[in-house]
Amino acid sequence: MKNKLFLKEFSAIIKNKKLLIPIIAVMFIPILYSGMFLWAFWDPYDHLDDLPVAIVNEDAGAAFEGNDLHLGDDLVDKLKESKDFNFQFVDKEEAYKDLNDQQYYMLVEIPKDFSKNATTLLEDNPEKMNLIYVPNESYNFLSAQIGGTAVEKIKASLSEKVTETYAETMFDKVGELADGIGQASDGAFQISEGAADLKVGSNTLHEKLALLADKSIEFNNGVSSARKGSEEMSEGAKSLSEGLGKLAEGQSELSKASDQLESGSQKLSAGVTQTKEGIVIVKEKLPVMIDGTEQLENGSKNLSSSLEQWQTEAQKLSGGTALLEQKLQGFISQLPDGSPEKAELQTVLAQLKAGSAQLAESAGKLSAGGAELSKKMGQLNEGQLQLQQGINQLAQGASELEAGSQQLVQGHKDFSAGMQTFAQKFGEAQAGADRLSGGAADLSGGLGKLTQGSAAFADGTKQLEDGAGKVAEGNTQIYEGSSELANKLADGAENASSVNASDKTYNMMANPVEIDNEKITEVPNYGTGFAPYFLSLGLFVGALLLSIVFPLREPAGVPRSGFSWFASKFGILAGIGVIQGLIAAMILLLGLGLEVQSVPLFLLFTIITSLTFIALIQFFVTVMGDPGRFVAIIILILQLTTSAGTFPLELIPNALQPISSYLPMTYSVSGLKAVISSGNFDFMWENTVILLSFAALFIAGTFVYFTAMHKKRFAAAAGQAD
Template sequence: MRKSWSVFTTDLKNISKNYVAAILIGGLIFLPSLYAWLNIYASWDPYGRTGQLPVAVVNEDVGANVRGEDIEAGKQLVDTLQDNHDMKWIFTSRQKAMEEIENGNYFAVMIIPHDFSEKLGSVVSDHPQKAKIEYYVNEKINSIAPKITQKGASVIVERVSSQFIATVNGVIFDLFNRLGIELAQDMPDIEKFENYVFDLETQLPEIHRLLKSATADANSAQKLITKAENMAPSANKTISEGLATINKTYDFLTKAENRLNEMAPKVKSDLEKASSIAKETNAFLQKAANLHLDFTEIDRVKGQMDSKMTEAIQAVEKVEADLQWLKEVSNEKGEEPTDAAAGRQQRLQEAIDRTAGLQALLHEAQNNARSLNGLVEGKQDELRQTLTDLQDLTKNTSVRLDAFIAEYENTIEPTVLTETANAKKTLQSAKSMLTTIQSTMPEVERVLKSTSKDIEEGKGLAVKALNEYPFLADKIRTLADRIRKVQGETDINEIIDLLRNDPQAERSFFEEPILLNENKLFPIENYGTGMTPFYTVLSIWVGCLLLISLLATDVERDEDLTVRQIYGGRLLTFLTIGLLQTIIVTLGDLFILGIDAKNPVYFVLFGLLISVAFMLIVYTLVSLFGDVGKALAIIMLVLQIAGSGGTYPVVLLPEFFQWINPALPFTYAVDLMREAVGGIVWHRVTKDMIFLITTAAGFLIIGLFLKKIVNRKTHQMLKKSRESGLFH
């Protein structure tokens, strides 16, 4: 150990006495630090300057009209990007944008197509279409820039989508809110509908009976209408015949009225004539009673009286005949039996009876007059009595004729004329009614045909409804059961409360339904700080490579020095320089770059441990294998850069690198430095330190105990390789 220390002290003296060596060693000490610092500074915050990446935006959207409202989603997107500084947005035409991206002046191009708004608006149609944004990227320019621009484009698309979803959902929840209000207002109607369904369910048997009854009634109605249609021609014929009868009767009454008007003066004249004869006879008898009558005179009086009585009887007979004719005419009018008609008939019959009575009186007077001849001889007193009785008889006849004349004038004649006029008026009304009925018969026939057709259709519907009744009844019962089930499981008031939410709050929710509540367990200030462990570890290994590239691992052979002593002595020199490199790079990270390490002391100490481990590995490889060892150290560097997980997570690496990752010193060195930067978890630190110390100890043992054997073999190989003139 003392001789090894002697080798180390000799190296320090040589460095201090030779300024060139001192300068070179100083450069070797600081050079790895520059490698780390420059890389860390370069990657300090690369994503904080994405606003300098030129990305073109082309808006070709022509807008759209959705349910009466104009929308310009493309313009709104452009307005949004104008206030966005995540990238350097350049708004231009398609032609210029494509030319510039091909020339490498733009990293990406976003083109908003002409139908952008139209397709967004199709969400309210039956066939909604997704809107598209064309995205062009020139990946030849840089490998990272396309990923950044793509991320920016994705963020913009997500933002537009979230805003659009929020807008649509705002409208939907506004509709839901109004629906909830309407449902609350319609709750009585909903409950009434439920009751209707339940009532309908209970009424199903009665509905079935009514359908069957309606079908039977339709059949009966159809038969009746068919019968009525068949009777329509007969009804037309009857109406025509009735009109003809009315016309005939009306004409007959008109003639009777005219006849009555013609006959009335004559009847009156005949009655007046009979009355006059009775009066004259009465006067004659009064005069005759005061005279002395002989046979000749009596015969003359008898002849005169007989003649007058005959004339009066004939006049009354004519009146009776006329009254009988009126009665017959009254019976032939075909009127319905009424109290007025019966009264008229009774009055006419009484008048006829009274004319018969008058005739009897006149016949009695005539007979009495004819009996005067037997009373002349010796019976003057009886004659005079007979004349007196005859006088009274004629006087009574005259009075009765005058009364009959008055009754005829005041009652019989006006009554007959009035009743005739009324009969004519009634016939005229009946004629008008029948004429109206006759004019409506075509419409009646049309209505009957239409009704027959409607009843046929109604019958068909009734039959169809009857046939569909089982299905309908089943559906109604199913609906009632579902309503009862919903009532049992769901409170519609809760649904209404759910619908009646704040539309703006719901819109805000769907614009950002999930908030990422980020909790950083081991926060890292920026990207450069996050990359510091990797670049620091990498610079330590690079420092080791620089040392073994410029410094020799062996010393000039001294008979007093063994291979093991040389290995140990020169190792101390390498370790010293390596530790100085590590101190400079770690302190520079902390104080020059301002790395925010949570445990700065451990950051330096862990760096020193890593430096010792790396130096033992690299120094031992070169000490044992010479140039081949250098190559092995470089190969290890390459494998560890890719497979240690320093830049990308191990799970994202190819399977080969995932396989070798647990065996690489970089894996544990980078993890150890990350613990110092982000915050220490001691069981991880312990695991990392055990691996590094174990690995370093292993290489130290190999160097101490196998150097002589390995050097013998490598010396022969080196000698043989130099014979080729290609290797030094």
């Protein structure tokens, strides 16, 4: 008796072909809906070779490192061998016309300057190679997206080939750089040898200048002594003049002391003669000394000129060092960061730069010292000329003094002959004494100037000695720095020449990274990936259409209770739901070849999903009638967007994301993904429990409705039947 109403419902379906046929048709709705979609999109990438794509090659080619470069032709040859798309190689005008006429889904144009731009890498403004991709998105948007991915692959392949060419050229340049560094090393060794010679010469120069400084001090002391003697001589001449004056006054006493005066005059004559001879010797030696000073002045000028040239060469050396550093920067930047070779090379360049700068500075100081020395030697020469004039005057006065003294001697001899002759000769002696006093004063003045010049000369030689010491020290640093530079350049040349590149090396630089796609769970095709979504969608649509062809409220007879009414309706719907779920699952397994992790669990979860949707549709349509179907359609629309069957949930609008957790299709899609692809059966059972919770909730609601309606419509009839 308990199954009587259910049998009546079943019998009514069997006897009524208008009801039976639609129900049978509805059983196939899920597979028609999901199966057709999955069949159509099972593996669309397997048919890309049927997708027409236009290729336009306008590349004119270019020359690179003496070789012809035709990247456009190389790309066309590669695409002709490719089966990725149905490539059609046409001219530009025809291609764009057919693209607008929707004969092609996309167009790839290789511009005229494609190969030329590849050769501009080392220019100041390198140009990138442009590959023009023109999709016809209005024809089919997805094909444009697929084409974009394909163009990226073409770009990557071209980039790899061009980078290999660049790498090969770079390694060739490294070889040339190694040769250049070797030559630079040889030149550095030559510089080092020259610096060694320069070091020896500068040390010798410093020693000789030190000796010159010592001798100049002695010369200055001698000139000071001569000046002091000349001053004393001037005072003596003055005293002589005064004495002669007194002698005139003491003429009366002269007769008495004539014998003594004769003896004194003879001694005076001898002394004057000796003085004259000394002055003559000084006069004869002065031109030699003046010539020596002039030669020394000319030598100092030559030295100053040479030092200026040396300063110029030192500045050139500093500039050359900067140029060398600039030339080596390209090589240094290519060395690995943190490498000892790079650090050592940078240190050597810095030391060379500092040493050359210090050499230029020291050369400037030495050049200034040489100019100062030349100036002081000129002053010394002028003082010597003035001294020569004074000596000439002194010699003239000495001659006159000698003549006067001789006359005095003669006068003394003739003194006895008469005082008159003595008086006449005494006047001449007085005049000679005056001239002697003047000459002595001039000699003292000349020697004073000579003293000043010799002091300046001593200061100049001291400065020259100091400058020569700094030059010697700088030359020592140049020698040490150039030696280290030569050794480091030799090491760099050896390291650079040891780089041996091959095709594998070029390929490594062009494509240094390879991606290992290690999938946790592999989905073989689009059909397998979309099966959870379309199967859930088909089962929901099937349940919704079932509510149209099968009466969900009206019983086939008078129900004994609300439970019997509910059981008769739900029993029929559940049976149909199980059947349509099995049909859909089996056709996917056997017809489309869907691979799942567990066939029994896949069938079980499909049945549970179908029953959950049946319970949901039954509740809303039974309780609300046609408005309930509208509510079910709204739920379907929300589930289409929030179930994460196509795009991840995080990619849909934030306002829709919270709705996902309240809709059953979210859990049916997740559970089917687990049982089909991932094999995470624990996660499948979690979703099964949630779906059964949804089903229990809607079943309870439908049961409550039938119980309430039974009390209103059939309670009296059920009592009479009892």
